[in-house]
Amino acid sequence: MIICAGNNETFSFAQPMGVGLIETAMNLTRLCLFDKPEFLLFIGSAGSYGNHKIFDIVESKTASNIELAFLTGDAYTPLDNVISTNTNNKKDVIVNSSNYISTCQELSKKFLNFGVEIENMEFFSVLKIAQEFNIPAGGVFCITNYTDKNAHEDFLKNHEKAKEILSLHVLKRVKELTQK
Secondary structure, eight states, rough: OEEEOOBBBBBSSSEEOOSHHHHHHHHHHHHHHHSSSSOOEEEEEEEEESSOOOOOOEESSSOOOOOOHHTTSSSOOSSOOHHHHSSOOOOOOEEOOOOSSOOOOOHHGGGGTTTTEEEESSSHHHHHHHHHHHHOOOEEEEEEEEESHHHHHHHHHHHHHHHHHHHHHHHHHHHHHOOO
């Protein structure tokens, strides 16, 4: 099953789950309880901490939930804040999820020190729910912005094109898989 966030980030071939960690967790849990999918593929936009360029496609099976205060030593968590469905142990791009968009380039570059390369608001919830229901899952993202003071403006400027690029990529991959 292909899923996406919702609101202005929808695709004709994907089911919207909600925006942010909470809406996604609630709606995806509901879906899994009543009609458990065999596989979950989340698609969406993402911000880059610097290693990926605008309109790059990034695939991942690993997500984190790290808040900016952790990077400055002003917060900690007793919870596991990294989750992965990557079973082949190859190096994976870690996608950070938070209900906030990073806009401080200097601070957000510190994510790279932890191997975290992009951010998407929903992906951690997707992988956490997939883990709970024992469903294989992954994500495909198109970069819309860097995590700097222009993050929101660049997201708005690049969002429609990113959705087109993402749609073409995902539909091509689905076609390849179904022809095997």
